Structure formats: structure tokens, C-alpha cells
Amino acid sequence: MARIPDAFIDELLxxxxxxxxxxxxxxxxxxxxEYSARCPFHDERSPSFTVSPTKQFYxxxxxxxxxxxxxxxxxxxxxxxxxxxxxxxxxxxxxxxRDTRQRNANPDTQDIFKALDAAAGFFxxxxxxxxxxxxxLDRRGVGEAIRAQFAIGYAxxxxxxxKDALGTDPRRMxxxxxxxxxxxxxxxxxxxxxRDRVMFPIHDRRGRVIAFGGRVLDPDAAPKYLNSPETAVxxxxxxxxxxxxxxxxxxxxxxxxxxxxxxxxxxxxxxGVTQAVATLGTATTPDHAELLFRxxxxxxxxxxxxxxxxxxxxxxxxxxxxxxxxGRQAFFLFLPEGEDPDTxxxxxxxxxxxxxLRDATPLSQYFFDTLSDGISLGTLxxxxxxxxxxxxxxxxxxxxxxxxxxxxxxxELTGVGARPSVAEASAPIRRHGSQPLAPxxxxxxxxxxxxxxxxxxxxxxxxxxxxxxxxxxxxxxxLTELIALVSVxxxxxxxxxxxxxxxxxxxxxLQKLASQSLPGDQASWREEFHDAIAQLDRQTLQQxxxxxxxxxxxxxxxxxxxxxxxxxxARR
Numbered sequence: 001m002a003r004i005p006d007a008f009i010d011e012l013l014x015x016x017x018x019x020x021x022x023x024x025x026x027x028x029x030x031x032x033x034e035y036s037a038r039c040p041f042h043d044e045r046s047p048s049f050t051v052s053p054t055k056q057f058y059x060x061x062x063x064x065x066x067x068x069x070x071x072x073x074x075x076x077x078x079x080x081x082x083x084x085x086x087x088x089x090x091x092x093x094x095x096x097x098r099d100t101r102q103r104n105a106n107p108d109t110q111d112i113f114k115a116l117d118a119a120a121g122f123f124x125x126x127x128x129x130x131x132x133x134x135x136x137l138d139r140r141g142v143g144e145a146i147r148a149q150f151a152i153g154y155a156x157x158x159x160x161x162x163k164d165a166l167g168t169d170p171r172r173m174x175x176x177x178x179x180x181x182x183x184x185x186x187x188x189x190x191x192x193x194x195r196d197r198v199m200f201p202i203h204d205r206r207g208r209v210i211a212f213g214g215r216v217l218d219p220d221a222a223p224k225y226l227n228s229p230e231t232a233v234x235x236x237x238x239x240x241x242x243x244x245x246x247x248x249x250x251x252x253x254x255x256x257x258x259x260x261x262x263x264x265x266x267x268x269x270x271x272g273v274t275q276a277v278a279t280l281g282t283a284t285t286p287d288h289a290e291l292l293f294r295x296x297x298x299x300x301x302x303x304x305x306x307x308x309x310x311x312x313x314x315x316x317x318x319x320x321x322x323x324x325x326x327g328r329q330a331f332f333l334f335l336p337e338g339e340d341p342d343t344x345x346x347x348x349x350x351x352x353x354x355x356x357l358r359d360a361t362p363l364s365q366y367f368f369d370t371l372s373d374g375i376s377l378g379t380l381x382x383x384x385x386x387x388x389x390x391x392x393x394x395x396x397x398x399x400x401x402x403x404x405x406x407x408x409x410x411x412e413l414t415g416v417g418a419r420p421s422v423a424e425a426s427a428p429i430r431r432h433g434s435q436p437l438a439p440x441x442x443x444x445x446x447x448x449x450x451x452x453x454x455x456x457x458x459x460x461x462x463x464x465x466x467x468x469x470x471x472x473x474x475x476x477x478x479l480t481e482l483i484a485l486v487s488v489x490x491x492x493x494x495x496x497x498x499x500x501x502x503x504x505x506x507x508x509x510l511q512k513l514a515s516q517s518l519p520g521d522q523a524s525w526r527e528e529f530h531d532a533i534a535q536l537d538r539q540t541l542q543q544x545x546x547x548x549x550x551x552x553x554x555x556x557x558x559x560x561x562x563x564x565x566x567x568x569x570a571r572r
Contacts, residue, residue, distance in 0.1 A: 004085060008097055009070075009499075010491045012085065015092040018069045018495070019053045025076055033517075040076055040252070041065040042297045042327035050515070055454070057495030059515040063297075063327025064400070066511050067502075068495035078247055078295060080205065112233055115166070115175040116201075116209040122165050123153025123199040123212075130154045133198055136217050140263065141346060146270045149245055151201045155194035155214060162192045180211060180228035194226065200262040202234070202280065203244035210234045213241065213262050213280065225261065227281050237285040240277040241265055243295065249274040253296040257357065258284065258316070259341045260303065267342040272350040276341070284316035289323050298329045300357055302341055305334035314370060317363060321393060324363070326400040331360035364406060367393075368413065383414035391416075399508075444539075445475035446513070448532040451525050452482050453494055453514040458529045459486035468536035471543060476536075478506055541567055 019035055022028060028035035028051060039049035039060040048062040059066040065075065073084035082096075089096050127133050127147070133154035137147060146152075155162065162181060167173040173190065176182055183193045197214030204210045211228035228234055242265040246253060249269070257276045259265060268276040275296070279288055284301070292299045301316045303309035313332050320330050333356055335344060345353045361369075371389045376382040390410050397403035411417045452458055462483060469480050485500060486492055494514055501507040518525065548556060548564040556564065 004082075005097060006489055008094075009085075010489050010493070010496055012088055012092060012094055013056055013068055013070070013493050013496050014491050015094065016056075016069045016088050017053070018056050018058065018072070019051055021069045021088070022051050022058060022072055039063060039065065039327075043254070052494070055494035055514060057493070057498060057514065059511065060327075061515070064325055064511075065327075066498065066515070068493075068499050071499065071502075075294065078205065083206070109232060111175055112179050112231070113208050113210075115172070115179045115181075116211070116233075118166055119162060119176070119179070119181055119212070120151055120153065120199075120201045120209045122162060123155055123201075124151060125153075126156050126161070127152065127154035127198075130156065132217060136198060140267070140342075142266055142270060146266055149269065150242075150266060151209075152266070153199040153201070155192065155197045155199050157196035159191040159195065162194070163190070178231060180231045180234065193228075196221075197226065200241065200266075202228070202239060202241055204233075204239065205244065205247075207244050207248075208233075210239065211236075211280075215262065225281060236280040236282050238287040238291070239280060240288060240291060241280055242269070242277040243291070245269065246275050246277060247295065255298040255300060255357075256292050256296040257300045257302055257341075258292065260312075261340075261342075264302075264341040268345055268353070271345045271353070273345060273353055283312060284319045286319045286322070289316075289319040293320075293323055293325075293328050297327055298331070300331045300333055300360055302333045302335065302357075304340065305337060309334060310370075313366070317367065317370075318393075320363065321367075322396040322398070324402050325398045326402055328402075330363040331357070332363070332366045333357060333360040364409065367406070368409060372413070377413060383416070386410075387414045387416040443475065444532045444535050445473060445479055448529060448536070449475065449479055449482060449510070450513045450516065450518065451529040451532070452479075452486070453497065453510065454518055455522060455525055456482075456486045456492050456494060456497055457490070458526060459483040460490055461526070461530065462533060468533065468540050471536060471540040473536075473539070538571075541571055545571065 019028060022037075023035070026037050026040045026049075028037050029047075031050075033052070033054065035051040035053070036047040037049045037051075038044050038047050039062055041049075041060060042063040042065075044062050049058065049060045049065075051058045057066065057068055058072060067075070069088055070081070070084045073079050073087060074081060077084070077087075079087065085096060137152070142152070162176070163173070167176050167182075173182075177184075177190065181193055182190045184190050194212060194214040196218065197216055200213040200215070201209045202211040202213060211231070211234040213228070214226045216222075216224055216226075227236065230236065240258075241262055243256075246256065253275060255275050257268065257273065259268070259276055259278050261278055265276045265278050268274075277292075279285075289299075299320070301313055303313045313334070317330070317332075324330065335341070335356075341353070344356070348355075368386075368390070371393075372386050375385050377386065387410060394403070394406050394410060397406060407417060459482065464487075466480065466483065468476065482497065485497065489496075498507070498510055498514055501510050520528070545564065545567050548560055548567070551560070
């Protein structure tokens with residue numbers, strides 16, 4: 001993705017009213033200085049989703065969703081970054097920098113998209129002309145509407161049908177080959193990759209054809225399914241078949257059902273289950289897991305109940321576990337032997353399939369059931385083995401209620417990690433019989449950062465150089481970075497500041513600080529911020545005095561003696 005200049009993003013966010021953007025999609029109610037609603041990214045009964053017009057960012061105290069107007073459009077409207085920027089820029093009367101557009105619109109890639117689109121059209125025309133391909137879809141119960149919705153086609157038998165129709169010159173031949181539509185034998189002869197197969201175009205999140213899956217008509221032919229190879233526009237570990245159609249069919253996706261094959265997705269859609277997707281002949285990857293949860297809070301993995309199905313389910317769990325932030329849920333549904341979603345939904349209908357989903361096994365239960373299989377939890381050795389297996393996996397779960405409850409469940413099963421009693425936990429800490437220690441005072445650095453997040457322009461009051469930079473204290477580097485960031489981007493908003501730290505270790509802590517409502521007004525914040533910085537400067541001065549005085553015993557050189565006298569004078 002081409003980089004858009006920070007200055008343009010800052011100006012775009014400054015001109016965008018985040019309340020207006022979100023209110024057009026989610027009804028907001030005013031509450032004091034902010035607005036609230038029930039979170040659009042997870043199910044909740046009471047509103048915990050807040051939008052701040054002054055900070056220009058949103059935050060959900062329930063699931064942790066947060067960001068700017070750009071990230072809201074990406075998550076709610078499911079737009080790519082550049083598309084979200086484009087939409088806001090049009091509304092604000094701004095034009096995205098031309099060089100950014102040109103870099104983003106790679107002409108080579110655009111030509112591959114055009115070649116793939118032409119191939120999809122060719123396959124659809126061939127389906128209309130093939131009695132046996134249409135008869136196969138008729139037997140599988142795939143109606144005309146679903147065929148059109150998924151742009152299903154047919155690759156005719158023979159080695160050069162597509163090549164003869166579209167590869168009319170060397171450049172076209174090269175494009176089709178790079179799009180994964182041709183194969184080459186040992187003698188260098190190029191021929192159609194897909195032959196005598198029902199064709200399922202794979203679409204990206206913008207609805208563009210990026211690859212194909214082909215299903216044989218001859219039951220004795222192999223392989224049963226053939227997928228496009230990896231290309232410049234197709235990476236199977238990052239894409240999900242049917243996701244484009246699911247997003248188009250549902251205004252908001254409350255769930256996604258992950259099945260194993262193209263026909264399973266198509267059959268579920270045919271019977272009204274329009275939240276089905278499939279991985280593309282590969283195990284569920286971490287990219288798949290993130291993509292699933294970006295589109296729906298609840299994800300159901302539907303596999304065969306045999307050994308291969310359970311192995312696939314465990315791989316899915318391993319990919320999902322590090323992404324189980326609060327508000328997300330994962331379930332596992334294992335089908336009876338000899339059944340698949342296609343046969344189940346045909347015999348039981350959408351209501352029967354939904355009933356099975358309601359009885360699906362939650363991730364937590366599947367996790368502990370699988371890990372404790374073959375272990376005797378009635379023995380200390382068995383409990384130790386379960387703890388040994390579970391702890392490294394549980395460590396991958398993000399901080400939050402779900403992670404805490406999973407750890408608690410492990411403790412219930414094994415006794416490992418048991419917490420001290422309430423009396424022990426609440427007992428005041430004493431030092432050698434002294435009085436109870438007072439609670440620690442709030443860090444000056446934390447206070448300064450919190451104030452900056454409320455009102456970033458406070459940083460513009462500080463003329464460089466900043467004395468406190470030399471202070472050896474947690475958070476000083478972060479405070480310095482924030483002040484420097486505001487100095488070079490004076491129009492930056494709270495939301496844009498948070499976006500700058502998105503994905504970094506400090507991001508979550510900054511988000512929590514920014515979501516706090518501090519007492520006072522802008523004038524009092526300015527006074528408090530200046531006071532905090534002055535105190536940090538004094539601490540820095542004292543730190544250097546202590547360093548020099550510690551060297552008195554070994555001797556100071558002349559420059560250090562002068563420095564110490566000046567520092568002592570400055571302290572007075």
C-alpha cells in the first residue's frame with residue numbers, strides 16, 4: 001500500500017467530524033461532552049461505545065474497539081485503508097495526493113486483474129453453453145441466482161480453449177500465465193490449467209476476481225479440486241472464499257461459518273445461510289483468523305468429525321487463540337461421519353443447520369477437552385501434564401476477561417496458579433513491622449502523557465531542548481516521542497496520535513489513558529501539564545547533581561566542577 005503523507009491524514013481527520021461519520025451508520029446519543037451508543041462491533045445490552053468530538057476518536061469499553069474515522073470505516077464498512085481515505089476525502093472536499101494514487105495503482109497488477117476478470121467472463125459464457133456442467137449444478141441444487149451471485153462458470157475440456165479465446169498475442173499470453181491460468185509441461189508447452197471443471201471465482205475484499213477454484217465433473221478424475229497457484233494478487237493463506245458475497249448479503253455480519261469447500265459455501269447460501277466462507281485448500285492461518293474476526297465477532301468452524309477434521313480444527317484454534325480479544329467468540333461444530341454442510345443443509349434446511357450451530361462447542365471447552373484427552377486429572381501427574389500443555393497456549397491470549405477466565409479454568413482443573421485468599425490479597429503490605437505503605441502517587445510522566453492525549457496542542461507550549469529527556473524514568477521516551485510528534489504535526493488530533501501507535505506495545509496503554517475523562521478544563525490542563533514538566537525538569541537536574549556528587553570521592557575534572565556549581569545554583 002502506498003504511503004499517504006502524515007500531513008494529509010492530519011488535515012483529513014481535522015476536517016472530518018467523526019460524530020457525523022459514525023452517526024450516519026450508528027445512532028448516537030449525546031452524554032455530556034461525548035456521544036454514546038451500543039457498540040456496532042459486538043453484542044451488548046447497555047451502551048459502552050463512546051465517541052469524542054474533541055478527541056476525534058471512538059472507544060468501546062466492552063470490546064476495546066477504538067480508532068479514528070478512518071479505522072471506523074475500515075471496520076464498519078469493511079473498506080481497505082485507501083478506500084476509507086478516499087471516501088472521507090471526497091466528503092471533506094480534499095483530493096488524495098496524486099503520487100499516492102499512482103503508486104497504489106500498479107499498472108502491472110491492474111492488467112492481471114483485467115485478465116482474471118476476462119477469464120471469469122469466459123468461464124461463465126462456457127457454462128451457459130455446456131449442458132453437462134449445468135446438469136451437474138442442477139443435481140447439486142445450485143440455482144441460477146446463486147450461480148450468478150458467485151459468478152460460477154465452466155472450463156471446457158481440451159488444452160487450449162481459454163488460450164485460444166483470450167491469449168491472442170504474446171503479451172496477453174504472458175498476463176494469463178502470470179494470473180495462474182496456464183500450466184507448462186517439461187517441453188515448455190503452455191496449456192490451460194483448468195479443464196472440464198466447474199469454476200468458482202475467488203474474489204478479494206473489493207469484489208475483484210483474484211483466482212479460481214475448479215471442481216471436476218468426472219468423479220474418477222483427480223484432483224477433485226484444483227486451485228490457482230500463488231500469484232502477485234493471490235495469496236491463499238490470506239483469502240477466504242465467499243467473504244465478498246457474505247459481506248454483500250449482510251448489512252452487518254454477526255457470525256461467520258468456516259467450512260471446507262466451495263460447494264459447501266454455495267449450498268449454504270442456496271438455503272439461506274449467507275454467512276459461510278471457506279479456506280482455500282489450506283489450514284486456517286493467522287491471517288485467516290484475523291480476517292474472520294475483522295468481519296464478525298463470532299466465528300464457527302465446521303469440520304468433519306474424523307481425524308483429519310479434528311486436526312484441522314486444532315490448527316484453527318492455534319491460529320485463533322492469539323486473537324481472542326474480549327468480545328470475540330469461536331465455536332467448533334463437528335459433523336457426523338459421511339456428512340458435510342452441503343448434505344446437512346439439504347436434508348435439514350437452514351433451521352436444522354442453525355440448530356447445530358447453537359449446539360457447537362465453545363473454544364474454551366474444546367481447548368480443555370482436547371488437551372486433557374488421555375490424561376487422568378485425578379492424579380497430580382495428570383494435572384501437571386495438563387498445566388504443562390496449556391500454559392504456553394494460554395500465554396498467547398491477549399490481556400482481558402477471556403484470558404483471565406481461561407487461566408481460572410486451568411486453576412480449577414489442576415490447582416496450578418491458585419491465587420492467594422481474599423484476606424491475603426487484601427492485606428496491606430508492611431515493611432519490617434512499619435505502618436502500612438501508602439498507595440503510590442500517580443506518576444508525573446503518566447500525568448503528562450494523559451494530559452497530552454486530552455489536548456495534543458499542549459506540546460507546542462514547550463520550547464526545545466527538553467531537559468527531562470535525560471531523566472531515567474519509565475515512560476520518558478514515550479513522552480518525548482509524543483511531544484516530538486506533535487511538534488512536527490501541530491494539527492494532529494488525539495485519534496491520529498493513537499493511530500500512530502496502533503500495533504505497538506504502547507498502543508493499548510495510550511488508548512486507556514485517552515479514553516479517561518480528566519477533571520477540569522483546557523486552562524487547568526495547561527497549568528497541570530506545565531507543572532508536571534517543570535517537576536520532571538527539576539528531577540532531571542537533581543539526577544545530574546547526584547551523579548556528580550557521587551564522583552566527588554574519585555575526583556571531578558574542572559568542567560564537571562563548573563557544571564556542579566551551576567546546577568546547585570539553578571536548584572536554589
